[in-house]
Amino acid sequence: xxxxxxxxxxxxxxxxxxxxxxxxxxxxxxxxxxxxxxxxxxxxxxxxxxxxxxxxxxxxxxxxxxxxxxxxxxxxxxxxxxxxxxxxxxxxxxxxxxxxxxxxxxxxxxxxxxxxxxxxxxxxxxxxxxxxxxxxxxxxxxxxxxxxxxxxxxxxxxxxxxxxxxxxxxxxxxxxxxxxxxxxxxxxxxxxxxxxxxxxxxxxxxxxxxxxxxxxxxxxxxxxxxxxxxxxxxxxxxxxxxxxxxxxxxxxxxxxxxxxxxxxxxxxxxxxxxxxxxxxxxxxxxxxxxxxxxxxxxxxxxxxxxxxxxxxxxxxxxxxxxxxxxxxxxxxxxxxxxxxxxxxxxxxxxxxxxxxxxxxxxxxxxxxxxxxxxxxxxxxxxxxxxxxxxxxxxxxxxxxxxxxxxxxxxxxxxxxxxxxxxxxxxxxxxxxxxxxxxxxxxxxxxxxxxxxxxxxxxxxxxxxxxxxxxxxxxx
Amino acid sequence: xxxxxxxxxxxxxxxxxxxxxxxxxxxxxxxxxxxxxxxxxxxxxxxxxxxxxxxxxxxxxxxxxxxxxxxxxxxxxxxxxxxxxxxxxxxxxxxxxxxxxxxxxxxxxxxxxxxxxxxxxxxxxxxxxxxxxxxxxxxxxxxxxxxxxxxxxxxxxxxxxxxxxxxxxxxxxxxxxxxxxxxxxxxxxxxxxxxxxxxxxxxxxxxxxxxxxxxxxxxxxxxxxxxxxxxxxxxxxxxxxxxxxxxxxxxxxxxxxxxxxxxxxxxxxxxxxxxxxxxxxxxxxxxxxxxxxxxxxxxxxxxxxxxxxxxxxxxxxxxxxxxxxxxxxxxxxxxxxxxxxxxxxxxxxxxxxxxxxxxxxxxxxxxxxxxxxxxxxxxxxxxxxxxxxxxxxxxxxxxxxxxxxxxxxxxxxxxxxxxxxxxxxxxxxxxxxxxxxxxxxxxxxxxxxxxxxxxxxxxxxxx
Numbered sequence: 001x002x003x004x005x006x007x008x009x010x011x012x013x014x015x016x017x018x019x020x021x022x023x024x025x026x027x028x029x030x031x032x033x034x035x036x037x038x039x040x041x042x043x044x045x046x047x048x049x050x051x052x053x054x055x056x057x058x059x060x061x062x063x064x065x066x067x068x069x070x071x072x073x074x075x076x077x078x079x080x081x082x083x084x085x086x087x088x089x090x091x092x093x094x095x096x097x098x099x100x101x102x103x104x105x106x107x108x109x110x111x112x113x114x115x116x117x118x119x120x121x122x123x124x125x126x127x128x129x130x131x132x133x134x135x136x137x138x139x140x141x142x143x144x145x146x147x148x149x150x151x152x153x154x155x156x157x158x159x160x161x162x163x164x165x166x167x168x169x170x171x172x173x174x175x176x177x178x179x180x181x182x183x184x185x186x187x188x189x190x191x192x193x194x195x196x197x198x199x200x201x202x203x204x205x206x207x208x209x210x211x212x213x214x215x216x217x218x219x220x221x222x223x224x225x226x227x228x229x230x231x232x233x234x235x236x237x238x239x240x241x242x243x244x245x246x247x248x249x250x251x252x253x254x255x256x257x258x259x260x261x262x263x264x265x266x267x268x269x270x271x272x273x274x275x276x277x278x279x280x281x282x283x284x285x286x287x288x289x290x291x292x293x294x295x296x297x298x299x300x301x302x303x304x305x306x307x308x309x310x311x312x313x314x315x316x317x318x319x320x321x322x323x324x325x326x327x328x329x330x331x332x333x334x335x336x337x338x339x340x341x342x343x344x345x346x347x348x349x350x351x352x353x354x355x356x357x358x359x360x361x362x363x364x365x366x367x368x369x370x371x372x373x374x375x376x377x378x379x380x381x382x383x384x385x386x387x388x389x390x391x392x393x394x395x396x397x398x399x400x401x402x403x404x405x406x407x408x409x410x411x412x413x414x415x416x417x418x419x420x421x422x423x424x425x426x427x428x429x430x431x432x433x434x435x436x437x438x439x440x441x442x443x444x445x446x447x448x449x450x451x452x453x454x455x456x457x458x459x460x461x462x463x464x465x466x467x468x469x470x471x472x473x474x475x
Numbered sequence: 476x477x478x479x480x481x482x483x484x485x486x487x488x489x490x491x492x493x494x495x496x497x498x499x500x501x502x503x504x505x506x507x508x509x510x511x512x513x514x515x516x517x518x519x520x521x522x523x524x525x526x527x528x529x530x531x532x533x534x535x536x537x538x539x540x541x542x543x544x545x546x547x548x549x550x551x552x553x554x555x556x557x558x559x560x561x562x563x564x565x566x567x568x569x570x571x572x573x574x575x576x577x578x579x580x581x582x583x584x585x586x587x588x589x590x591x592x593x594x595x596x597x598x599x600x601x602x603x604x605x606x607x608x609x610x611x612x613x614x615x616x617x618x619x620x621x622x623x624x625x626x627x628x629x630x631x632x633x634x635x636x637x638x639x640x641x642x643x644x645x646x647x648x649x650x651x652x653x654x655x656x657x658x659x660x661x662x663x664x665x666x667x668x669x670x671x672x673x674x675x676x677x678x679x680x681x682x683x684x685x686x687x688x689x690x691x692x693x694x695x696x697x698x699x700x701x702x703x704x705x706x707x708x709x710x711x712x713x714x715x716x717x718x719x720x721x722x723x724x725x726x727x728x729x730x731x732x733x734x735x736x737x738x739x740x741x742x743x744x745x746x747x748x749x750x751x752x753x754x755x756x757x758x759x760x761x762x763x764x765x766x767x768x769x770x771x772x773x774x775x776x777x778x779x780x781x782x783x784x785x786x787x788x789x790x791x792x793x794x795x796x797x798x799x800x801x802x803x804x805x806x807x808x809x810x811x812x813x814x815x816x817x818x819x820x821x822x823x824x825x826x827x828x829x830x831x832x833x834x835x836x837x838x839x840x841x842x843x844x845x846x847x848x849x850x851x852x853x854x855x856x857x858x859x860x861x862x863x864x865x866x867x868x869x870x871x872x873x874x875x876x877x878x879x880x881x882x883x884x885x886x887x888x889x890x891x892x893x894x895x896x897x898x899x900x901x902x903x904x905x906x907x908x909x910x911x912x913x914x915x916x917x918x919x920x921x922x923x924x925x926x927x928x929x930x931x932x933x934x935x936x937x938x
Contacts, residue, residue: 018839021842023804023805023806023842023843023912023913024804024842026804027804027805037808039807039808046651046652049652050652050806050807051807053807054807054808093842103856104505104853104856104857105502105503105504105505106502106504106505106860107504107505107506107507107860107890107891107893108485108504108506108860108887108890108891109483109485109504110887111504111859111860112483112485112502112504113483114859115502116481116483116502123477123479123480123481124479124480124481124482124483124502125479125481125482125483126482126483126484126485127482127483127484127485127486127490127491127494128485128486129484129485129486129487129490130485130486130506131508133514133515133518134506134508134509134514134517134518136518136521136522137509137514137517137518137521137886137890138485138486138504138506140521140522142483144527147483148479152486152487152490153486157518160518160522163522164522166524167522167524167527185476185478185479186476186477186478186479187478188478188479188482188494188497188499189493189494189497190482190490190494191490191493193493226476227476251476252476255476378489407493407494407496407497408489408490408492408493439496
């Protein structure tokens with residue numbers, strides 16, 4: 001049996017609610033079963049007009065302080081339930097809403113710096129590791145705010161690097177990077193940084209792992225480093241012209257604790273080298289250039305030169321374990337398979353050993369191997385696969401590896417590498433670049449690798465020469 | 476070198492963890508990829524050597540303006556508007572593409588000016604285009620709420636920046652319900668407009684000339700601390716205006732019954748002050764127009780069909796996309812199908828950092844969108860992500876008197892994907908209906924990458 005729609009209109013004097021609340025109540029009531037239309041509103045002239053147009057008859061005594069409840073029902077029997085629904089909706093509208101009052105994190109570097117401004121301890125440095133195409137945009141926020149910035153990201157177009165560093169120079173801001181993997185700023189390690197004591201040496205490095213090798217060797221020799229400022233691999237190129245190197249040199253020169261500055265880089269573009277050398281010569285602090293390349297001293301030789309310049313003794317660089325000499329063993333000569341996570345360490349080994357004899361050197365940190373995956377200092381999977389493959393190759397005479405420790409790097413690299421090494425029949429020589437203070441514990445890593453049969457060096461150059469020696473090829 | 480006291484990390488969490496392990500506080504940026512296809516333009520604009528100082532200048536220019544109400548007079552006098560000239564809200568549009576409420580407003584305007592007897596006859600007039608022309612309010616230093624139709628006989632508020640003498644204009648607010656700005660054109664609409672021209676306009680003119688100038692920026696400062704966000708809630712502002720003007724209205728020498736009706740009309744129309752807030756915002760934002768390299772938005776406006784923005788560094792060019800439907804609550808039995816897409820110049824309030832941007836200060840209206848008080852606080856905080864600075868005069872008590880988020884940055888919108896939040900009224904889709912609801916709306920996302928591309932093009936041209 002169907003009944004015609006029925007209208008119900010009632011006035012509730014003195015039952016005030018604001019118009020927005022009542023819009024919400026009306027909407028809730030409209031959604032109830034059996035309700036065709038509903039309007040709960042204060043009886044203002046406008047609302048009476050609206051109600052009249054909807055076909056409701058509002059009692060003439062209605063005043064603006066009355067609440068009107070107007071319902072059109074499919075069936076008059078639905079009235080009790082509908083009125084209960086109105087009361088419920090009015091109560092719900094007044095309930096306290098439980099919502100999060102937590103403040104959302106900032107979405108841009110600019111917002112983060114602005115929030116921090118004016119609060120104590122706001123002297124912030126910025127670390128950028130977003131994808132390369134967005135890196136300069138975030139880094140520019142730091143420059144705008146006058147904050148130093150480390151750009152860990154790679155794949156930054158060189159013209160963007162030039163623009164970033166030009167803006168930074170105007171504001172006296174230091175840009176470390178792009179593609180800066182490591183820095184120590186006033187003792188704080190950024191990126192993949194080794195734990196070192198403060199000391200008289202300041203480093204300007206265009207190479208991350210080159211810087212880490214230097215830090216590790218100096219640390220072993222008892223020489224501390226308070227600041228090691230990365231500048232990015234392209235900083236001394238003809239395009240960028242040493243923009244960050246100059247600022248880094250200026251900062252270290254102003255630091256009264258720095259007695260000697262070391263610049264670690266590939267050889268700069270020739271005219272840039274002249275400019276930078278002239279800039280360095282004008283500083284109060286002496287500058288030692290460790291420029292890596294064919295026919296130039298390696299990193300270990302550079303560290304030794306620094307120690308001599310400081311009047312310190314050059315120690316014997318530590319070696320643990322002894323690899324079996326393959327020239328007296330089963331393998332017949334063969335070649336070096338160098339599998340590296342550090343780009344500069346790979347280049348150094350390649351320069352020392354040469355590739356003429358068929359030696360091969362792979363940098364798993366190269367863009368070809370990191371596209372869409374983490375750096376091998378964090379994710380060792382790819383190198384472990386190649387290690388097994390190289391060990392199975394009869395041409396492989398010696399395996400030469402590096403392990404780079406420090407903040408941010410794999411927490412226990414030996415845990416996966418040592419079992420892999422123990423299954424290899426060829427001699428394995430590993431440069432473990434790190435310090436006693438590193439979170440991974442260098443001694444613990446070395447012990448595990450030696451127990452697996454590897455010979456472990458602190459000096460990457462020393463490890464490479466030992467690999468050649470094992471092949472009977474004294475370089 | 477001194478040890479950094481804190482680190483801001485944007486990108487890999489691993490690097491932040493390594494810093495936190497060294498007992499140094501780290502702020503982690505919640506970075507997400509920018510709007511699709513904007514990376515290269517963002518980098519170009521970031522590297523534009525003009526950008527930083529241009530944006531600082533633009534923000535300072537906006538914050539430096541004090542808007543005062545100096546006069547009330549017909550548009551024919553103050554704008555030189557001629558018979559047959561119609562101003563409208565939003566970016567430029569012709570009758571053919573005009574939405575229902577804009578058409579309704581134009582039809583009411585044509586009847587008001589006596590171009591037609593019956594508003595319905597105006598359809599043929601506008602279709603023919605003979606002796607009628609349409610132009611955006613923004614092109615004539617004017618802003619208009621909703622349809623924003625201005626005709627020569629309408630009385631206008633005249634606002635002035637005393638420091639420069641620059642002026643902006645806005646019509647007088649008609650109230651809610653069936654009104655021209657919502658596209659209604661019935662006899663009651665025209666009767667009210669004629670009364671406003673015959674009585675209210677002259678009354679306000681006498682009062683302003685006797686008691687003025689009125690510090691509109693100052694009233695905005697106070698009303699923001701009294702629960703108004705100056706777009707969908709203008710109650711405190713309206714009453715403060717009345718407080719300033721009512722003695723001079725009473726002593727204006729006009730007929731006592733007319734004065735009483737004027738006082739009743741203004742006091743009974745909670746949105747009366749909106750038409751002062753809007754030109755005050757435009758006056759401030761216009762100070763930033765034409766600053767090369769600035770990525771700051773100086774206008775957001777909708778004509779019911781298109782949503783357009785203008786940017787300080789791109790001259791008078793409009794970047795447009797389709798106007799969106801608001802999400803909110805409906806009057807009476809109206810529903811989403813009855814609503815017209817977003818319309819009106821009133822988003823000038825959000826452009827200046829109030830309205831939806833100051834939602835935190837107006838908890839009384841957060842339920843307009845079925846929202847909560849925490850949502851309102853979050854909205855205002857979120858708008859700080861896309862703005863260049865804060866307004867030291869316009870502050871939000873509940874946020875520890877933090878200044879309102881001011882100066883929408885095209886780059887920051889593209890970087891974060893956070894769109895400006897606009898509080899708005901909803902007009903009926905069909906001409907003649909009037910208001911059907913109110914709610915929240917955002918610009919179409921595409922307008923910001925369009926503006927960014929132009930900024931990048933101009934930056935490359937200067938390089």
